[in-house]
Structures are given as structure tokens and as C-alpha cells.
Amino acid sequence: MSFITANWNPLGEAFYRKSELYEMSWNLKDGLRDCLVSAAPYGGPIALLREPHRRSPSSRPQLEIYSASGVSIASFPWKSGPVVHLGWTVNDELLCVQEDGSVLIYDLFGSFKRHFSMGQEVVQSQVLEAKVFHSPYGTGVAIVTGSSRFILATNIDDLKLRRLPEVPGLQGKPSCWVVLNQDRQTKVLLSNGPELYILDNTSCTVVCPPGLGPQAGSIVHMSVSFSYKYLALFTDCGHLWTGPSHLQDKMSEVDTKKSTPPKEMVWCRRPKSQQPSVVLMWERLLMVVGVCQDTIQFPIEDQCVLVGELDGVRIISSTNQELLQEVPLVCQDIFKIASMAPGALLLEAHREYEKSSQKADEYLREIKEQSMLGEAVRQCVDAAGHEYDTNTQKSLMRAASFGKCFLTDFSPDPFVSTCRELRVLNAVREISVGLPLTHTQFKQLTLQVLIDRLVYRQFYPLAIEMCRYLKIPDYQGVSRVLKHWASCKVQQKDLSDEAIARAVCVKVGDSPGVSYSHIAAKAYECGRTELAIKLLDFEARSGEQVPLLLKMKRSQLALSKAVESGDTDLVYTVVTYLKNEMNRGDFFMTLRNQPVALSLYRQFCKLQETETLKDLYNQDDDHQELANYYVTASYREKRLENRLSLLQSAVDEYNKAKNEFSAKATEEEMRLLRFQRKLDDEKGAGLLELSLQATMEALLALGLHKQAEQLYKDFRVPDKRYWWLKLKSLAEKEEWEELEKFSKSKKSPIGYLAFVEVCMKSNNKYEAKKYVSKVTPEQRVKAHLAVSDLEGAVDAAIERKNESEMGAVLSRCSASDRLLIDRLNRARPSTAKK
Amino acid sequence: MAHSSRRDCPELPDFSLLKRLARDQLIYLLEQLPGKKDLFIEADLMSPLDRIANVSILKQHEVDKLYKVEYKPVVSTSDQLCFLIRPRIQTVKWICDVANADKAVGRFRRYKIIFTPQKFFACEAVLEEQGIFGEVTTDEWSFYLLPLDEDVISLELPEFFRDNFLAGDQRWVRTAGSALHLLHSLYGPFSKVYGIGRCSKMAYESWREQVEQGEQRARQAEIGKVFLIDRDVDFVTPLCSQVVYEGLVDDIFRIKCGCVEFGPDVTSSDKSLKVMLNSQDKVFNEIRNEHFSNVFGFLSQKARNLQSAYDKRRGMDIKQMKSFVSEELKGLKQEHRLLSLHIGASESIMKKKTKQDFQELLKTEHSLLEGFEIRESISFLEEHISRQVSMMESLRLLCLLSITENGLLPKDYRSLKAQYLQSYGADHLLTFANLKQLGLLVEQPTGETLTVMESKVGKLVNDKTAGKLSDAFSSLAKKSNFRALSRKLNLVPKSDEEYDLRVPRDMAYIFSGAYVPLSCKLVEQVLERDGWTGLEEVTRLLNGHEFAVTGSGGADSKSDAQRIILVMFLGGCTFSEISALRFLGRERGYKFIVVTTAITNSSRLIESLLGNRA
Known part of the structure; x- marks a missing residue:
């Protein structure tokens, strides 16, 4: 513990430390010599291609994939063409750029995913060099061809090849180049002899790094920082120039006194870096060159690979892996020898406390006097996050927890979350998992992505443990992991369908958010239809099962599931599918067993395919509906003949349906139509489309009494209605004589009060009065009142000795009708007595 | 409200949130089609839309002209057409016609269909069938x-x-x-x-x-x-004549989307007036739930109160008058206006509804509900048809009769239907088919028909399914059982x-x-x-x-x-x-x-x- 600063090296005012992450579990016979190596950032996997250039057909190079800790994940002989470059995408997929410009994509487990080409012209000219780079748009590939042209693909998932303009005077490949990301544009910076160029989509511009004199020599190596913000250039005289990547400024220039270009050169900085530096590697030397011109030198024995990270550089050798980084300020404060920072004092206080020494109190007092206890706790918590050694983490957290006891209103959240995150980080750093993430990287990567990566590496139990431990809602956590697990499980070829289905069901159960249909789809993709159907049975939401069932051609089952789901859209999808898939007869038969689907299809046919509707009814022998269909169709017909023939079909169908009433009604309708047509032809009466009643009304209005009479008899119109009709019609035309004649033609079936009221409606009191006497005694009072004959009403009422009628009359009397009121009042007791 | 409510009545949730959500989503959808565009709105969506977003909001989001969907060729000159419609096949077909017509004359436009509240697969199928699926973007407005x-x-x-x-x-x-x-x-x-x-x-x-x-x-x-x-x-309740004020207004003037158009006979001017009917209208709020017979009394009381409130200004000094004008007068004026409207409406209702015909109609309805004097009711119905009072009313009474009586006797069923067909056209055969299907107007089963069917089928299948089948048959017959329900639940006092x-x-x-x-x-x-x-x-x-x-x-x-x-x-x-x-x-x-x-x-x-x- 006291030697925590043992591996610290001062660089300017800051310190750099190199700490071991792993002893690599791999056993490489020849080290990393003659290998094409690529390691992904964020503790990603390492790909290794041995002796890529040996082209004898008898010995194929071996492609090996390891976790960051050197655990072998995959290994297979490389059977494709010669590989120029290896690189990893942001999703941990391996890109192998071949000499002929094709790029092969493999997943973490070495299974081939797909490939694409960098263009036809490359096949001829060959790829000289390639680089894989990351940008906000995803993972990109850049190549330089044998004809000295640069070709870029900014995002391999949305492939658009861009051929950059020619570089004047460039023969073969440039001495060095990098890909830059500036102002949302991808550019290439390259050096050719003494010149430095920037290539963008349209132009090739000569640039000159400010402050780099011609005496410094030409640039032979360059490197851009993790964030694309800074650039380091190495000249053939051993000068290292650093500055921002837009080349408007200079940070420093250091003479390394080395004449050979380094094998690798990587920026080493961290967010809020105090003392950024560039790490250069030669055959046996690793040199950290600070922007402050200070340097640290480490001898190295073995061939190494440098991996630039967000907050440091990983150094991978054949035996171990180290992390070189600037010591975070807060760690410096605490661990620097003789530091008086509050965190350092608190750590000391806790140490004394553990030893049961009263010095603990003195230290505490000292911090409290400066009222820095809160700050001290914060420092300890922060520092713990940055430490890799679990013992150091523990002692810092204990100190923090100790200090926290003396604070009253200190939010425990940062403490708690750091504790949790450290546990997670320690778990994934385990050699068997091999994700050496720092706290800063973890924050940048986010927890979601970390879980994804674990799932991708098939560490399902760990991922689930983590989700549960961090209390991530099931939807984003456990369920998601289970879903991936199950999708992977169904691909296990050595297990029976039965066993897999059972295993999946036991594990997944009914976790929310895990869709069995999704898992089943995966199974179907792998050609295991039976398994897919078994899995679908577990799916609770029947709607989810439908698309897959259709895909698997289980259309009948799909239809019944769709109906079960209650989602009509789904039913309709299946119906449309079936319609195209089956012959008409089978299709109708299928529908017949599914009334919901059938009615849905009928609705559609009513609007879109009326002919089909007819076929549907026909198929079902549904004569009633078929008849209704003909009736509806008849309205759409303009020509009478067609209409009549449709109605005749309707009559036939009604008869078949044993619906005599409708058959008769339709026959009558046909008769009426013929009659109307005849009269329209003869008299131009305009009767077509009218109902029987309206026809008679029209005839009467036209004075065609005989024809109206004929209809009345032919269609057996009830007397009452005919009388009402005629009465109203005559009154309307004010043919009072005719009306009187009509009233006397026989005894009115509607009584005579109707006559009175209709006359009054036409404001003809004189005529109305004629009928009052004919009204039945029960309605006489009403009749008198209707013609406003109060006196008559009083007489009638008294005669009838009816209390309520007298009341009715009374209510119509006004004050001036004194006499009548008296008479009524006198009559009332007499009725009451009875 | 006229009735005193219990003091512990809970507060209602605030539903204006629903409107805000709908509006925000609509604006978002309109912005998905940037630039000027003409908006075509389905006729029956006009009023609901108006409650959510008025014309000025639409204009703010670059809606140039507004049209009603009328199934006619469009005259718009805009390059972007947006359709706000219900998911109906007919409307989608019309849009296809519009797009295809444009195509025929070589005109290029962008089309966007916003379905509300959701889209149906059938609509998209039509787009596909008509070959314009790729040219139209569709969206859902979950209103x-x-x-x-x-x-x-x-x-x-x-x-x-x-x-x-x-x-x-x-x-x-x-x-x-x-x-x-x-x-x-x-x-x-x-x-x-x-x-x-x-x-x-x-x-x-x-x-x-x-x-x-x-x-x-x-x-x-x-x-x-x-x-x-x-x-x-x-079905009984909605088939009865409404006699509560709000219901009556709906029956007579038709309230559309919370808004009614009062004609000149109500406004006593030569213009019609659209009025929002809701609890914001203080006068309406107090009478909406009242039986119509109370409404006049209430309105006249209200008028008197109003008068006395106006009368307050007599004997006021200048200062009081000033505060009266600034604070109360506006409210009083507003109330005055509403009061006169509702009085106008009530008068108009009175004219139509206190006539003897209406009283007899109500009496018939009541005896149907009670199950008394059914023959008289049938004669009333017959006369109703004979006198050609109203196509809709006759049908309504027919249905009410059928439901309350569990179907009509075969003789009545036929003769009333025949009468009706002769009066209003044989095409009502389809109406009757519909009513029968819903169980609104049916023939009383003669008893034998069903049992015969059942036993026939019963022979074909085992007992258990036969039980199920007879259940199915009884539901097929769609008995309304109104009388029994009425007794069980004591529906008729x-x-x-x-x-x-x-x-x-x-x-x-x-x-x-x-x-x-x-x-x-x-x-x-x-x-x-x-x-x-x-x-x-x-x-x-x-x-x-x-x-x-x-x-x-x-x-x-x-x-x-x-x-x-x-x-x-x-x-x-x-x-x-x-x-x-x-x-x-x-x-x-x-x-x-x-x-x-x-x-x-x-x-x-x-x-x-x-x-x-x-």
C-alpha cells in the first residue's frame, strides 16, 4: 500500500503510471512477431493473423481471436485472400481488409457475417495500406490503392464509397497518413516527402504545421488522438511536433534524438488531462514524450502492441498487458508523498483508526478545522473509482465511509453508486471475462452498452447478475439478456427440439418483455421449424405469433391466432395473404370457419369487390343475404330492365330462403315499377323510384284519381291509409266539393274528426263545420273545440256528462265566456253526483 | 345545478390534458411535412378538429388552404397535399384517384395521409392495390x-x-x-x-x-x-323520446360535437347561431338535466333574478355604477344573451312537443314500457303509418314495440312491415333485414321452429354440444327479455x-x-x-x-x-x-x-x- 507510488514516473508536473492489467492467458509460441494484430479499444477483443504474407498454398495463416486478457475465443485457418489490415468495428465485429479491396466481416466468434468491396478498381490496383476508424457515423474504412488513390467508406453499415482527389506527385503509398474527423467531415492527412497534404471530398490542400521549420525534416510518422482533436507528427530528424488537429496552432516540439521512425506512436491523454503525452515505441524502447518536453523512457524486451484508449494506452506484449496513463489528479492528491490534501488526511485518519490509535482523531480534527471533510470524502470516493487494485479501492472506500460518519447532510448517492460500479467493473475485469475497463471508459461506454457487450460475449449469467444487482428495470435488463440467451440457445444444434424448448421455457418463464415469437423466429431462421412452433405455443399474445406462422406457411393456424388476438388488422393481414395463396374455393371454406374474418372480408368486399360478395353468399348458400345483395345491386342500376331482372333474382333467392314475405314485397315492387314506367311513358308523371304511397299521392295531386284508385285496389292498400291520403290531398288542392262527395262515398274508416282537423289545417272553418255533426259522440267535444265552437263543445260535453271533457272545454274558455263557464260549472256537480 | 349535490362529491380530473396531447401530436405530424401544404379534412372530423386546433394554429404550421373531403377532383395548386381522415376505405380510394389523376397529367406532388385515430391494414392494402403505396406517406394521429x-x-x-x-x-x-x-x-x-x-x-x-x-x-x-x-x-333506452332538456335539444336540433345550431325561429333574428352547450354555459348547466316541464319555470325565475340584478343600478352613485359596469355588467349581459337563447329554444320545443300528437306518442311509449294496452299501441302505430306522420318515428315505435314485447306476433309483423314498405319504399326491406339481425324488430318465434331445429341438430351431435347449440340458438333468436328484466330490476315504477x-x-x-x-x-x-x-x-x-x-x-x-x-x-x-x-x-x-x-x-x-x- 505504501508503495502505491512506486510505479509513478514524473512527467512535467504530472505523474504517469504503468500498471499491469493481466498476465496474458494465451501461449504464443513466437510472440507477436510477424503478426498482423488488432485490438479494439474499451478493452475489446484482440485479433491476430500469423504470417499473413506467406503465400504458399500448403500452409494457410491462422486467424485467432482472443479476449483482452488473452483467452482464446476463436481460431481458424485463413482461407481467403491475403489480408492487408485487421480492425474492429464499434460493435466488436472484425474487419479483414484484403489486398483485392474486399472487406470480410466476422463476428467475435469467428463466424463469417458478410463482406463488401472497396470498389472494382481496387481489384486491379490492390490495396497498399488500410485503416479502420471510428466516427460519430459508425465504423469506417480507408484505403490507399496501388495507383495512389485514397478511397473512403465512412460507415460500413451504410456503404457509400468515396474516392478522394488525386494527390499531386504521389507514387505508391505516402510515407505516412491518418484519417481525421473534422467539422463532421472525414479527411485524410498524408505526408509525401517534404509535403503535407489534407485530402477532403473535393480538394487536396498543402498544409504546413505552424512552427515546424524546414530544418525539422519531412514527416515520417503521424498519429491522431482518440478524440481526433490532437495531432502528433514525427520527422525524419527525430522531432516530434504536437498540436491541435486543425493545424492552426502548435503545442510543442520535442527533439527525441532518434533518427529512426518509431514502430508505433499513440497519444496518451485523459479527459481534463494536465499533461498529455505521446507514446512512441521503437524496437526496445518505449518513450513517453510530454507536451512539456519532458520524457520518460521504459525499456521493453518483447514485441508490443499499443492500443490507444480514451484515458490512456494499453501495452500488450506476448506475456502481459499494462495500462499506461496519467495519474488522475485526485489520486495524485491523495497518494503523493507527504500530501496534505483532505483526502490524504482522511485516508491516514482511517488507517490510524483501524490501528485503534488516537492519532485518528487528530487527523480528523485537522480536516474538520478546515471544514474540508466533505471534500475529503469526495476525494476518496473519486480516487477509488480510478484505482485498479481492489485493496486500494477498499481502503479508499472505507476511509470515505469512515469520514461520512462525521457528516450530517452528506448525500450518500455518489458513495453508493461508486461502490456498485466498482463491483461491476471488478467483475468484468476478471481474467475469464477480460474487459479491462477503467471507470472513465465505463462512464463513456454506459452501462447499457456494457451489458450488451457481455451478452454478445455470451456471459449471460454475469449479465443477469449485474442487471439484478444494479436493479435495472426488467425491460432493459434481465429480460433483454434472457431474450438474447434464448435466441442463442435455439441455435445449439446438439440439443433436441424438446430439450431446447423446455430449457427456454424454464429460464424465460413469463418474464415481461421477452417475446417467444422473437425467439421462435430465430429458431425458424436456423431452419428449426418444429422448434419454432413449439416455442410459439408459449407466446401468450396470439397476435405476436401470426407473422411467423404465415412465414412458416401455417396459414390456417395463423388465421385462428389472429382472430384470437382480437386485432382486426392482423386478421386482415392473414386474410389478404390467404386470398393470394389459396384457390378461391378453399379460401372461402377457410373463411367460413372464422366468422370474424368472414365479416371483415365482407365489409371489405362491400366497398371494393361487390362481385366477390355474391360469390361468398353463393358458396354459403346464404339465399337471404344473396337476395339482399340483389336488392342493393338493383338500386345501382339505371336501366329499368336490368333493375327488374335483378329484382327477379332477388325474388328467386327470397323464395329459396323461404322468406315469402320479402319475395312478395319484392314482386310488388316490380309490379309498381312497371306501373310507374307505364304512367311515366303515357303521362310523363315522373313516378319512378317513388314508394307506393308517394305514387298514389303524386297521382292524386295530378288529378289521376282513377289510376290512384287502381293502385289502391291492386296493392290492397288499407282503407284507413288511403282515406287519409285522399283526404289530405283533396284538402290541399282545396277541392271541397270533391271532398264532400268522397266523405259520402261510404262510411269513413278513419272517422270524421280527421276531416274536421284537416279542413282546419287548410283554414277552412266553413267546410270543417260540415263534418262536425258526423263525428262520433266520443270525439264530438274535440271536434267542436277544433272549429273553436265553444258553445257546441259545452253542449256536447254536458250531454256526455264527462268530467275530463268539461275540464278540457273549461280550459279553453276565456274570461269573456262567462255564460258558458257558468253553464259548465252548473253541470259539473250533476256529473259528480253520479 | 338545480339540485343540491352532496357536499363530499369528489373533484373531476382535468381532461383538457387530452386536448393538449392531441394538439401537440397533430402539430408534430404537420411539421413532418415541412413547407406549405393544403390540408384536406374528412367532413365529420371538422368539428372535432376545431375543438383541438383552430385554423390559426393550423396556419402557423404552414397549412395553406383547408378543404373538406368531398370525393371530388381537387383544385388545389399546392405541391404538398395532406389528408386528415378516418381510416375508411372509401376515402382512401378517393385519395388514390387524386394521386392517379395527378400522375396522368404528369403532375408531381407529395401526399401525406394522417389517419385518426389509427390506420387500418385494409386502407394500406387499398393504397397498394391502386399502386400509389410508395408515393404516399402515412401517419397516425392517435386522437x-x-x-x-x-x-x-x-x-x-x-x-x-x-x-x-x-x-x-x-x-x-x-x-x-x-x-x-x-x-x-x-x-x-x-x-x-x-x-x-x-x-x-x-x-x-x-x-x-x-x-x-x-x-x-x-x-x-x-x-x-x-x-x-x-x-x-x-336498446330500449335510446329508443325512447327524450324529455330532459339537453336530450330534447339533441332530438330536435341535433347537438353536434357539443355544439348546436339554433335556427332563426330560436334566435328571433334572421340568422342562425352556433352555440356551445356545456357546463361553461351557466344557464344551460342548470337546466340541462331538468325534465322539460320544469325548464320554463326555472327560466322565468332566472329572468326575474337577472332583472333584479340589472335593477340594482338604480340608486347607485357614480362610483358604484363604475364598478358595476366594469365587473358585473359583462357577466349579466352574457347571461342575458344565453337566457334569451334558451328561452327561444324552449319555445320552439314547446311548439313542437306539447302538441297533442306528442302527448299521445309519449303515452304510447309509456304503455309499451309498462306492457299495458298493447293492442291500443299497435293501433296507434297503424294509424301513425296511415297518417304518414314520420318515417323515422314509425320505425322507432315499431322497434320499441318489438323489443318490449319480445317480438311481434307474426300477423302484426307482416302487416306492419307491409304497410311500412308501401309507404316508404320497398327498399326498406334491407332496413328490416338489418333490424332483424340486431334483434330490434323481430317476429315472435312460434316456438316450434326453434325446437324443431334444435332437435334436428341435436340428433347429429352429442349431448354436450347440443346444450351449447341450444344456447347458441337462444342467443341467435336475440330475445330482448325486456319484460322480465323490467320486473327483476324494477325498471317501471x-x-x-x-x-x-x-x-x-x-x-x-x-x-x-x-x-x-x-x-x-x-x-x-x-x-x-x-x-x-x-x-x-x-x-x-x-x-x-x-x-x-x-x-x-x-x-x-x-x-x-x-x-x-x-x-x-x-x-x-x-x-x-x-x-x-x-x-x-x-x-x-x-x-x-x-x-x-x-x-x-x-x-x-x-x-x-x-x-x-x-
């Missing part, structure tokens, strides 16, 4: 719920009734489920859900499914219980007692004391019993499909929210039913929120079932 008033929310889907109950097309069920889901996620969790009817059950299941799929958040419930009811559980309409005793007041609406009675009973226990006989008579489920959020049964009850009518509800529920709420200390697929009444109900080509 499920329009708050018409503080306690009434409508889905504004009148076709729900016909599609679902007549055509057996269940496409809207999911929409209802989604609407419920929306309410649940904003105002839930519900502690209890009751329901009756097939469609209710399906809507409930659709909702449950959506709840399970989504994430659940614990929140304070604002609505406690939910009651779902299918319109076909109770004894007629010998005098009913004082000014002091209502029960919900029957909305039908002049003659009938307690079945739908509302069911709500009352189920809430009282906290479920269907003890109502087994009733549910059997109603063909079952009842359910009562305890939800997740039953946290605090004592909280106010538990007395806020959402009643959802699938297939529409009438203003009378809303009034009845308001009355029930006042009596029992509940607050009811009515959600309906649309506001309906007898004419809308019957119109939706007409089969003729009117």
Missing part, C-alpha cells in the same frame, strides 16, 4: 378522445355502432381498448373494472394487453372504477303514485317517471353490489358476457378517486342517460365520467341501420 364537457368524453366514432353490432366487424374494438388505455395511463390505475357485453369484454381484453405490453408507473389514481357496457345490452318531476325520486325522472333506464340501472346495481353477485338472473337474461375484475391500483379504497367512476358506452349513449347518471352521482356521492363512442339518440340509432338508398 382517441375528445372531451365534450367536464364529464363527457367522446370517441366521435358514430360508425362504431353499425360496424360492430350490425356488420360484426370488430375493427374498432382495439380503438376502444386504446382509448381506455390512454385514460388509464393518464388517470389510472383503475381499482376495479366491471362490464357487460361481448364488445366490452373484448375492449377490456385489448386494453389489458396494451397495459401488459407497456411499462407501468405507479401514480396517484384520479379515476377509481370503470364500467363498460355495450349498446346492444339496452308503479304508475298509480304521483311522480313529482320537480323533486326526482329516482332516475326514472328522465322519462317522466315512467321508466328507469336499464343501462344506468345496471351501473347502479353493480356499483352497489361491487360486482354481479345477486344479478345472475339478470345477466342470464342479457345473454351474459359480464365481468368484474379487481385491478392493480386498488391502493386506497377510501380515497376520493374511488368515487370517480368512468362509464364507457360502446356504441353510443344518449344525453338522457348522462343526465340519469349525473342524478345517480348526486344521490350517491359519486362523480360519473361518461365515455362514449358517440352521442346517440333514437334517430341516429335508426338512421345508422337504414338499408335503403336514401
